[in-house]
Amino acid sequence: MTSRPAQIAAALLAGILFGFGLALSGMLDPARVQGFLDIFGNWDPSLAFVLGGAVVVAFAGVTLSKRMRRPVLDTQFHLPSNNRIDARLIAGSAIFGLGWGLAGFCPGPAVASLSLGLWQTMLFVAAMLAGMMVHDRAYRTQRAPAHRPA
Secondary structure (H helix, E strand, O other), X not given: OOOHHHHHHXXXXXXXXXXXXXXXXXXXXXHHHXXXXXXXXXXXXXXXXXXXXXXXXXXXXXXXHHHXXXXXXXXXXXXXXOOOOOHHHHHHHHHHHHHHHHHOOOHHHHHHHHHHOOHHHHHHHHHHHHHHHHHHHHHHXXXXXXXXXX
């Protein structure tokens, strides 16, 4: 079955479940994330349990997908083709980690935290979206062909 409405409904359901799990585990609070990263201060190990649960769920999903010919709601699996560790990956990971440590948010919890209506969260998400757009424009310009036929 490859019905577009079914795919959208499944994605919406997965997003709601993910957001509910983040809220239930307290991960919508940036102080909780920063407490986990503060290993020499007042360390909060709760994020380690959330991450451990995520690894278990991801492992089960990957194991199941390897036994399937195709996904339930699509004609094929869409897996990344690039498996190299290069300078762009390292730089992007470092930027992500710095932002995560400074703000206490990564994209998923930030979007889920919009439901709280805090201006700080709205500012973070706006800055995150602006950063994504700047990256996309810079990357598109960098990858654009040098000569376009008329």
